[in-house]
Amino acid sequence: MQQADIGLIGLGVMGANLALNIAENGYRVAVFNRTVAKIHEFYEEAGSLKNQIIPCETLEDLAKNIRAPRPIILMVKAGEAVDEQIAALKPFLAKEDIIIDAGNANFHDTVRRLAELGPNDPTFVGMGVSGGEEGARHGPSIMVGGTPESYARIEPVLTAISAKYEGESCSALLGPDGAGHFVKTIHNGIEYADMQMIAEVYGVLRDGLGLTPEAIGRIFETWNAGPLNSYLIEITAKVLLATDKKTGKPAVDVILDSAGQKGTGRWAAIEAQMLGIPATGIEAAVAARSISSLVTERSEASKAYGDLATARLLDGGQAFINALEEGLLAGKIAAYAQGFDVMAGASKEHGWNIPLATTARIWRAGCIIRSQFLDQIAAAFEGSEGKNLLLAPAFVERMKTGSQSLRKVVAEAALAGLPTPALAAALGYFDSxxxxxxxxxxxxxxxxxxxxxxxxxxxxxxxxxxxxxxxx
Structure with a gap:
C-alpha cells in the first residue's frame, strides 16, 4: 500500500474535518484515535475519500504507514494529553520526524516541549489553526511555529488545505518554536475583544433603543455590506435573525447570557501584561465574560438596584445608528492595534521575528476574525513592522472620524446605564x-x-x- 504523506491523531470534530480536508486535497493521511471504534467509524463515513485514508489501530502502525520524514498532527486536548501523546509516539519515530501540535496550546508549553526533545528525538512544531469546524473541513487559517526545515516538509499539505484569499494561501511560518501558538493566542484575544464590542452594540440597540432581534439583525446585515464587513458581523446578523424551533421566539432570546471561555483570551491578556504592552480591549472582554458567569449575583444585584433601571436612549434615529457603526469600527481598529502591538513586543522579547504583514494576510480568509480591513493592516505593516497601527496614515484618517462616533456611543451608553466596557476601553486607549x-x-x-x-x-x-x- 502507498504510504501516507502525513499522519493525524485525534478524530474529534476538528481532527476528523482536518483529515477529510487533507484527503480531499489529494494527500494521503494515516489516522489514529485512542478509541479504536472511532477510527473505523470515521473511515466508513469518509465515502469517496476512503482511498486517501489509512486507518491505523496502533501508533506503531501509524508510524509505519507514513513516508519519512514523518509529520504527525496532534488534534488532542491541550495540556497533559499532548505530553502523554508525545511520550507514546516517540518510540516509533526517528530524528527527522515531526510532531505537530495543532491544538490551542499555551506557547510556553510549546517552547518547553521542543526543548525537552533530545538530539535524536523527532522535532516539534506548534501550529495554530483558526476557523472552527467549518474551517478545518474546507480551509482554515494556519499559523506555524517551527524550523524552516520542518515547515518545508509540511508546507505543500498546509498550503493545499488552508483557506485561500484571492488565490493566496492563508498559511505561513511565523517564526521558531512558540511563535505560531503565540500568534494564535493573540488572534483569539482580538476575537474576544471583537465579539464583546459587537455584543455591547447589540445591547445598546436592544436595551437602549428597544429594538427587536430581527430589527438588530437587519442593521448588522446592512453593516456587513460596508466597512464593517467581516465574518463576525455576518454571523451576528444570521444569529439575530434565527428563530428557536421549540418556542418560536428569536433564538438569541432563549440563550442564557453567560459566556464560556477556554483560556486563550486570558492568556492573551496575561502575556500583554507580562510584556508591559496595553491590551485593554482584550482585558475588558475577558473580564466581561467572567462577569457574565456571575448569573446568580447579577440577578440579586438587579433586584438590589432596581431603582436604577436603565433608561432608553433619547437619540434613536439613523444618525445614532450610523454612529454605532462608525464607533464599532473604531473600537475594532483599536483592538487590532493592541493585538499587533503585543505580537511585535513578544517577537522582540523572544527573538521570533514574526512578520506582522504576513500575519495580517493569512487572517484574511478562513479564520474567525477575518475582515475587510486586514488588507489595509497588511499594507500598513509593509516596511514598518514595529509601528503601532494607529500611526498608519490609512487608519489615522479613519480614527479621526470614527473616534468621535465611538465617543458619542460610549457617552450615551454611560448616561443610560448600559455597559460598554470593551468599547470604553478602546476609547480610553485611543485618547491616552x-x-x-x-x-x-x-x-x-x-x-x-x-x-x-x-x-x-x-x-x-x-x-x-x-x-x-x-x-x-
Whole structure:
C-alpha cells in the first residue's frame, strides 16, 4: 500500500474535518484515535475519500504507514494529553520526524516541549489553526511555529488545505518554536475583544433603543455590506435573525447570557501584561465574560438596584445608528492595534521575528476574525513592522472620524446605564495614546513621595527626587 504523506491523531470534530480536508486535497493521511471504534467509524463515513485514508489501530502502525520524514498532527486536548501523546509516539519515530501540535496550546508549553526533545528525538512544531469546524473541513487559517526545515516538509499539505484569499494561501511560518501558538493566542484575544464590542452594540440597540432581534439583525446585515464587513458581523446578523424551533421566539432570546471561555483570551491578556504592552480591549472582554458567569449575583444585584433601571436612549434615529457603526469600527481598529502591538513586543522579547504583514494576510480568509480591513493592516505593516497601527496614515484618517462616533456611543451608553466596557476601553486607549503629555507625571511624583523611586525631568539626563522627600 502507498504510504501516507502525513499522519493525524485525534478524530474529534476538528481532527476528523482536518483529515477529510487533507484527503480531499489529494494527500494521503494515516489516522489514529485512542478509541479504536472511532477510527473505523470515521473511515466508513469518509465515502469517496476512503482511498486517501489509512486507518491505523496502533501508533506503531501509524508510524509505519507514513513516508519519512514523518509529520504527525496532534488534534488532542491541550495540556497533559499532548505530553502523554508525545511520550507514546516517540518510540516509533526517528530524528527527522515531526510532531505537530495543532491544538490551542499555551506557547510556553510549546517552547518547553521542543526543548525537552533530545538530539535524536523527532522535532516539534506548534501550529495554530483558526476557523472552527467549518474551517478545518474546507480551509482554515494556519499559523506555524517551527524550523524552516520542518515547515518545508509540511508546507505543500498546509498550503493545499488552508483557506485561500484571492488565490493566496492563508498559511505561513511565523517564526521558531512558540511563535505560531503565540500568534494564535493573540488572534483569539482580538476575537474576544471583537465579539464583546459587537455584543455591547447589540445591547445598546436592544436595551437602549428597544429594538427587536430581527430589527438588530437587519442593521448588522446592512453593516456587513460596508466597512464593517467581516465574518463576525455576518454571523451576528444570521444569529439575530434565527428563530428557536421549540418556542418560536428569536433564538438569541432563549440563550442564557453567560459566556464560556477556554483560556486563550486570558492568556492573551496575561502575556500583554507580562510584556508591559496595553491590551485593554482584550482585558475588558475577558473580564466581561467572567462577569457574565456571575448569573446568580447579577440577578440579586438587579433586584438590589432596581431603582436604577436603565433608561432608553433619547437619540434613536439613523444618525445614532450610523454612529454605532462608525464607533464599532473604531473600537475594532483599536483592538487590532493592541493585538499587533503585543505580537511585535513578544517577537522582540523572544527573538521570533514574526512578520506582522504576513500575519495580517493569512487572517484574511478562513479564520474567525477575518475582515475587510486586514488588507489595509497588511499594507500598513509593509516596511514598518514595529509601528503601532494607529500611526498608519490609512487608519489615522479613519480614527479621526470614527473616534468621535465611538465617543458619542460610549457617552450615551454611560448616561443610560448600559455597559460598554470593551468599547470604553478602546476609547480610553485611543485618547491616552494620542496625548503628547498625559498625567503620569503626577503618578511619578506620588511614587517618589512614598517610595523615593525617583523620576526623570523634562529635557534632563539622570534620575531626580522631588522637594517633598526631605520634608517627608
Amino acid at each position: 495614546f494620542r496625548q503628547a503629555r498625559g498625567t503620569a507625571n503626577l503618578i511619578q511624583a506620588q511614587r517618589d513621595f512614598f517610595g523615593a523611586h525617583g523620576f526623570k525631568r523634562i529635557g534632563e539626563e539622570g534620575d531626580f527626587h522631588g522637594p517633598w522627600t526631605e520634608a517627608n
